Each structure stands twice: as structure tokens, then as C-alpha cells.
Amino acid sequence: MVARVIPVNTFDLVIFGGTGDLARRKILPGLFRRFLSGQMPADSRVIGAARSDLNSAGYRDMVRAAIDEFGGDEKAETKKLDAFLAQLEYVPVDAKGDGGWKELAALSRTDVVRAFYFSVAPSLFGDLAERLHTHGIAGPKSRIVVEKPFGRDLDSAKELNATLAQHFDESQIYRIDHYLGKETVQNLMAVRFGNILFEPLWNNHYVDHIQITVAETVSVGGRGAYYDRSGAMRDMVQNHLMQLLCLIAMEPPSKFGADEVRDEKLKVIRALQQVEPHHIVRGQYDAGKDTQSYREDAENPRSFTESFIAMRCEIANWRWSGVPFYLRTGKMLKARSSEITVVFKELGHSIFEDDDTSHQNTLSIRLQPNEGMDLQVTIKEPGPGGMRLVDVPLDMTFAEALGDTDIEVTDAYERLIMDVIRGNQTLFMRGDEVEAAWGWTDPIIQGWEARNDVPKIYEPGSSGPEDAMMLLHRENRKWRNIKA
Ligand code: NAD
Numbered sequence: 001m002v003a004r005v006i007p008v009n010t011f012d013l014v015i016f017g018g019t020g021d022l023a024r025r026k027i028l029p030g031l032f033r034r035f036l037s038g039q040m041p042a043d044s045r046v047i048g049a050a051r052s053d054l055n056s057a058g059y060r061d062m063v064r065a066a067i068d069e070f071g072g073d074e075k076a077e078t079k080k081l082d083a084f085l086a087q088l089e090y091v092p093v094d095a096k097g098d099g100g101w102k103e104l105a106a107l108s109r110t111d112v113v114r115a116f117y118f119s120v121a122p123s124l125f126g127d128l129a130e131r132l133h134t135h136g137i138a139g140p141k142s143r144i145v146v147e148k149p150f151g152r153d154l155d156s157a158k159e160l161n162a163t164l165a166q167h168f169d170e171s172q173i174y175r176i177d178h179y180l181g182k183e184t185v186q187n188l189m190a191v192r193f194g195n196i197l198f199e200p201l202w203n204n205h206y207v208d209h210i211q212i213t214v215a216e217t218v219s220v221g222g223r224g225a226y227y228d229r230s231g232a233m234r235d236m237v238q239n240h241l242m243q244l245l246c247l248i249a250m251e252p253p254s255k256f257g258a259d260e261v262r263d264e265k266l267k268v269i270r271a272l273q274q275v276e277p278h279h280i281v282r283g284q285y286d287a288g289k290d291t292q293s294y295r296e297d298a299e300n301p302r303s304f305t306e307s308f309i310a311m312r313c314e315i316a317n318w319r320w321s322g323v324p325f326y327l328r329t330g331k332m333l334k335a336r337s338s339e340i341t342v343v344f345k346e347l348g349h350s351i352f353e354d355d356d357t358s359h360q361n362t363l364s365i366r367l368q369p370n371e372g373m374d375l376q377v378t379i380k381e382p383g384p385g386g387m388r389l390v391d392v393p394l395d396m397t398f399a400e401a402l403g404d405t406d407i408e409v410t411d412a413y414e415r416l417i418m419d420v421i422r423g424n425q426t427l428f429m430r431g432d433e434v435e436a437a438w439g440w441t442d443p444i445i446q447g448w449e450a451r452n453d454v455p456k457i458y459e460p461g462s463s464g465p466e467d468a469m470m471l472l473h474r475e476n477r478k479w480r481n482i483k484a
Helices: 021-036 056-070 078-085 101-107 122-134 154-165 183-194 224-228 231-249 258-271 412-422 431-451 466-473
Strands: 011-016 045-050 088-092 113-118 143-146 173-175 207-215 280-285 308-313 325-330 337-344 362-368 372-380 389-395 456-458
Touching: 011 021, 011 412, 021 045, 021 056, 021 078, 021 412, 045 101, 056 078, 056 088, 088 101, 113 122, 113 412, 122 143, 122 154, 143 412, 154 431, 173 412, 173 431, 183 231, 183 362, 183 372, 207 231, 224 231, 231 258, 231 308, 231 325, 231 337, 231 431, 258 431, 280 466, 308 466, 325 466, 456 466
Parallel strands: 011 045, 011 113, 045 088, 113 143, 143 173, 207 325, 280 456
Antiparallel strands: 207 337, 280 308, 308 325, 337 362, 362 372, 372 389
């Protein structure tokens, strides 16, 4: 099966922070891949805008090096890379001053889709939004893309929303959460809402519990000072894990449209109950044989910031009442693995007397690595010897059926950027969703601060603190193994 490429209209994409780490590692290599797929019309332009004193030729050299370093197999295609680079421009711009804005305005076209990617620190969002208007660069149909972190608590998120709202309508604002751009996250919705099989089971009658794990092997080294002011709750739970939780728990929207989906997600966040302190385990990684401890990486010997968190949440509505949602994320864990697993209930009664083991169907959605899905089903163990049962995975990625060699691997960033160009906000967070998520997160963090809560130390390369295991063990459940 050959992948269908949906054409897009001619666009100008201005990347503020176009020389930064995110632009070089994700945005520009992603755009090049879209170019190779024929999704960048020849008269479209990408305009880098940042503080560095470069001209367009210098910028193209920088982008060539970035694609060489961070691009995938496609970097070999030199001629095509030259053609892509020819569509790039650069303007040195000062977000806080006057420098560069006239030059940027001179490049501005009004007859194409205009998008502005704010790949800069959030403290510059307001300055950029304001100057885009005072210099007449943005219009009522322009779009802005903003990166995380979107605030560090409810007040700052509200302030950021209000600042952007002075210049842009909500329909023009695209708040990125790259987890939503992943193929399997969308496949989760296809499986849930495109089949009749799952929906009748998707509730507290049949689901025992749900686990969401986002495990990383990296430390906070290099960005320790930033991370120490944030921690796993702000950096990962409030946005990424919360978004995944919403998609797995939301009611079926009336259609796969931006507001329909986001309305349902918002209802989930609002139905989340406050988490009791004894249902949360925070951790900090210890030093390893050749690795520093969290506190050394953060250069803060008295830090109480968590590099790991596990928690048990509940959603107070008809569908989910009584079903625990266990969330877990951390740095320096044993493998890099992100996974959502729906664990169904055990059978009420087994008719197979030869089999005395317990069986639970599970549906796992793997986000990384190896995006895919599998459903564990129970079958008869092959061969003679009675009716012994065994659990086997039913691979639901159907790579073979779909002819995997022709399917393009689309990175989350490039998919989301193309959604911006198409004007599709479905996979972006709405302002009220972000505020609701902070509204749920804030009292939990305030509780730790008030109690001077000290994170538990865990071994690097482990699955986190022992107490995180206990969170499930004491309810006769267990975490799925973290494996690559
Ligand atoms: P970075 O420090 O590598 O780059 C910052 C960019 O902003 C540079 O291009 C710099 O020239 C530009 N800049 C700084 N001050 C400016 C000013 N006054 N006027 C104009 N341009 C200015 O940062 P980054 O890692 O690329 O991150 C950018 C944003 O993306 C941040 O909000 C960050 O939180 C977010 N983010 C980054 C990553 C990542 O992997 N790097 C991941 C998620 C979110």
C-alpha cells in the first residue's frame, strides 16, 4: 500500500528560534522529510528568525549540518537537500527590540498560509506576539505554534493565555504536545472509535485498571538547572501523561474535529479526583558507577525536585468510577519506553479445570520505541496434555497486511507542523485544557512544598523507587515491565 500524501497550500513558516536546539533536531529535519514527500509546495518558504547574526546562506549551511546530524536516511539525498535549502531564508531578529522586524515584514506575503513557530523561551511569547502585530506581519488568518512549557502553574498559564489572546484568537493558537502527533496515539483513537469490538468493554465493568508509563534512560544532565525548577510532575505529567490519559479515557466525540475532541478531553481532566498523598511516589536517581546523582546533575545538593513520579489517579464519572489509572514517568530508568496498557478484568469463572493460572486480556499501545499495539489474548497451549491456557500477543500493527515497506514513518513534529499548515487543531491543546490540567496539578505540588516532601532515592537503571512497586502490589496488581 502506497502512503497517500495530502497536498497542502503554499505556506510561509517563520521559525522564531530557528537556530536553536529544537529547530535543528526536530523542526528542520521534519520539514525536510515533508519536502521529500511532496508536501512543501515549491513556492513555500521556511524563514529562520533568531538572535544569531547570520545571512540566508549561513543559515542554509547550518540547516544542512543539522539535517546531516539529526536527519534520518534521507540525508543522503544531496540534490533534494539543495532544493529544500533553496526554499529557506533567514532574518536576524530581536524578540525584545526593534532589530530585524522591518526586514521580516518586507518578506511577509499575505496571499499564502502564514504560520509562526515560537521555538523560543516562553518569556518571549508575549514580545513576539506583540511585534508580529505592530509590524503588520501577522493577520487574522495567521497561526502561531507555541512550545512547552506552557506555564509552570495555573496563574502563569492563565497569564500566558491572556497575553496571547491580546493578539491572537484561540483558533489561531497551536499549543504543541508532540505526544499527540505520534502515529500510535492516533491509532488508539482509530481502534477505539473505528471498531465495535472495544467500545462495549471500555468501562469499569470490564477494565481492571490502566497503566501509563513514560520511561527515559537519560539523566537531566545538561539541563539540570532548568529541570530542577520543574520536576517530573510539571515537565511530563501535567502535559504529556495527562494528554494520553485524556485520549484513553474520553467519551466518544461526535466527530473527529478539533473542538469535539478537546471538549471531551477537558471533561476528563475536570473529572480527575485529587490524588491522596499516599497514592503518589516521588523519586530522585542516585549516583551510578559512572553517572552522577540527580542532585549532582541539578547542582543542588538539597534539591527536593522529583526526577521520577508514580501515582494512582481516579476519574469520577460513570464510565471510570473505581478504575485506577496508574501513571509513572522518570529519568535514568532501565529502558526508554512509553506505553499505555489497558488491563481487562479476570474472567468471573473459568471452565478449564486443567488451568489454574490467572489470565487477563491486555491492550498495549507502545509510543516508543517501535510504535505499535498488541492485544494479549488467551488461547490453548498447543499440543497434547489437556486444556492448558497460554497468553499470546495478537499484533495489531498489521505491518504485514499493510505492506510496511511503503508506509512512511512520520515523526510527531512533522505531522503536527503539517496540521498547522492545514489549519487542523485537533491534536493541539486548547487554552482551557492546559489551565484545567494545571488546576489539577497545582494543589498536589503545593502539598509537597507545604510538607517539604522528600523524594525517595532510586538506583539508576532500575524501574524507580521500591515504593512505586508497592503502589500496585498492595492492590494485588503489578506494573508492566519497563523494557525497550
Ligand atoms: P535554544 O536555547 O537551543 O534556542 C533558543 C533560540 O531562541 C535560539 O535560536 C536563539 O537565537 C533564540 N532567541 C533567544 N533569545 C532571543 C531573542 N531575544 N530574540 C530572538 N531570538 C531569540 O532552545 P531550544 O532547546 O531550541 O528550545 C526552544 C523552545 O522549545 C523552549 O521553549 C523550550 O522549552 C522548548 N522545547 C525544547 C525542546 C528541545 O528538545 N530542545 C523540547 C520541547 C520543548
